[in-house]
Amino acid sequence: MEERQQSAHYVREAGCHREIIALDRVSFAFGTQQVLDDVNFAVQERDFVGLIGANGAGKTTLLRMIVGLTKPQRGEIRLFGTPAARFRDWHLIGYVPQRNHFNPLFPATVREVVTSGLYGRRKLLRRLTKADMDRAADALDTLDIPDLADKRIGELSGGQQQRVFLARALINNPKLLILDEPTVGIDMETQLNFFQLIKHMHQHHDITFLMVSHDLEMIRGYLGERPKATSGKLSFFVRHSHDLEDCAETDLVHTLRKEG
Amino acid sequence: MDILTAEFFQRALIGGVLIAVTAPLMGLFLVLRRLAMIGDTLAHVSIAGVALGFLINVYPVAVGLVFAIAASFAIEGLRRKYRSFAELSIAIIMSGGIALASILFTLGKGFNLNVNSYLFGSIYTLDYTDLTVIACVTVIVLAVVLLLKKELFLLTFDEDAAAVSGLPVRYFNILISILTALVISASIKIVGALLVSALLTIPAACGLALAKSFRQAVALVVVIGEAAVIAGLWMAGMWNLAPGGTIVLLLIAVLLGSLMTRAARV
Known part of the structure; x- marks a missing residue:
């Protein structure tokens, strides 16, 4: 608990416009094939960044490096000012995977999946408390799916599953939300609803977004026509938040719910 | 009826009851991670260890255990080299294990009869040393699973989400492999190396068909494992059948029942 307060404090103290992700001359090659070559980019606090690239452009590799699953061969990545290799405050990062990532037969309820967002290195060996269960219920309320709590995850529609994963990502009140192709295989209308929800979160809450996608049609209107930076086949589209003055710490799950 | 009160049978029964908790439990984690074949592989490598144990006159279960753990490290290593081809590393290690076992068998022609009970299982050969090994393995596996159940679920x-939340995924993978190796080496004397993977995978398959939650799946695999092992050992004792084969056929019957229940439900 103490550790969590410390890191939240650290973010607030430094004020807004903090650098959340910094890519400093990052390079990566599979064998002789150079996938990423000297990528430089910085994601500022409360930005909404769309990382767009065709298949094979290296976006998955870059994403894996940002979340610490792969090490860059050259260059450095910093998260919240700390080199990724030494970064330990993983609860500051929420992660929404590709929807088709899991086995639909997996025997797990929505509640079990959402509370699993609380399990990390920090809480090794700790039991779930009543407060944890309440947080899970709050997260489900926030995303408007409280009645799905006891359903098996594989029984839900694609859009519902995506909300479940978003609830899991939000349960720790992350400062950075990373979405990996979040709407693959979901119908148009559900995609639009999902983006409305994400945009609302971006405009009203103290949270930074990094969304990886192979196409950008859905969010082009929001992120603008021109990329802020390109590197190889990757493009970085950026939208800054509206109200950068108000960067106070908020409890995302609770305030979202209050706003209905 | 005499056989049911015989000491050797009661030893087998106690051993079976313990194994029926741990094997389906580890099997559930493996099946859900699409590593179902790892059980078979470790069992086959274990047999090479058992054969070597007989050859050099060292407690065969212990040598089998060492072989299985070494194999689990080798699989994990190969899995990292051939990312997204997990089954390739499993196939390689499995054939390696059988190859080694066959050569060790031909070197020590005299112990073929003994090896038979390790291949197909036996209710007659379990001694107190084996039972102690099984009890220790059960305690270790249960302790780890109970302490780390949340993390194991996430993994x-x-x-990927587990890794992003800071879980040391690599160490957890190694831990799961080692626990599996322990369970398999402890099980092969009763169930037999050729059939042990059924005790890992079939209860999990039933769990996938029936359970609504993970908690329910965990309970279900253990209950199904216990039912099949107790009934199977009893039938094997009464009618002098191979215990491993009896247990596996019962498990398959339960699986068919589970699938029919599921079909009726939908």
């Missing part, structure tokens, strides 16, 4: 459900 099993979504390995």
Whole structure:
């Protein structure tokens, strides 16, 4: 608990416009094939960044490096000012995977999946408390799916599953939300609803977004026509938040719910 | 009826009851991670260890255990080299294990009869040393699973999310492999190396068909494992059948029942 307060404090103290992700001359090659070559980019606090690239452009590799699953061969990545290799405050990062990532037969309820967002290195060996269960219920309320709590995850529609994963990502009140192709295989209308929800979160809450996608049609209107930076086949589209003055710490799950 | 009160049978029964908790439990994690074949592989490598144990006159279960653990490290290593081809590393290690076992068999022609009970299982050969090994393995596996059940769930459900939340995924993978190796080496004397993977995978298959939650799946695999092992050992004792084969056929019957229940439900 103490550790969590410390890191939240650290973010607030430094004020807004903090650098959340910094890519400093990052390079990566599979064998002789150079996938990423000297990528430089910085994601500022409360930005909404769309990382767009065709298949094979290296976006998955870059994403894996940002979340610490792969090490860059050259260059450095910093998260919240700390080199990724030494970064330990993983609860500051929420992660929404590709929807088709899991086995639909997996025997797990929505509640079990959402509370699993609380399990990390920090809480090794700790039991779930009543407060944890309440947080899970709050997260489900926030995303408007409280009645799905006891359903098996594989029984839900694609859009519902995506909300479940978003609830899991939000349960720790992350400062950075990373979405990996979040709407693959979901119908148009559900995609639009999902983006409305994400945009609302971006405009009203103290949270930074990094969304990886192979196409950008859905969010082009929001992120603008021109990329802020390109590197190889990757493009970085950026939208800054509206109200950068108000960067106070908020409890995302609770305030979202209050706003209905 | 005499056989049921015989000491050797009661030893087998106690051993079976303990194994029926741990094997389906580890099997559930493996099946959900699409590593079902790892059980078979470790069992086959274990047999090579058992054969070597007989050859050099060292407690065969212990040598089998060492072989299985070494194999689990080798699989994990190969799995990292051939990312997204997990089954390739499993196939390689499995054939390696059988190859080694066959050569060791031909070197020590005299112990073929003994090896038979390790291949197909036996209710007659379990001694107190074996029972102690099984009890220790059960305690270790249960302790780890109970202490780390949340983390194991996260890892099993979504390995990438587990890594992003700071879980040391690599160490957990190694831990799961080692626990599996322990369970398999402890089980082969009763169930037999050729059939032990059924005790890992079939209860999990029933769990996938019936359970609504992970908690329910965990309970279900253990109950099904216990039912099949107790009934199977009893039938094997009464009618002098191979215990491993009896247990596996019962498990398959339960699986068919589970699938029919599921079909009726939908």
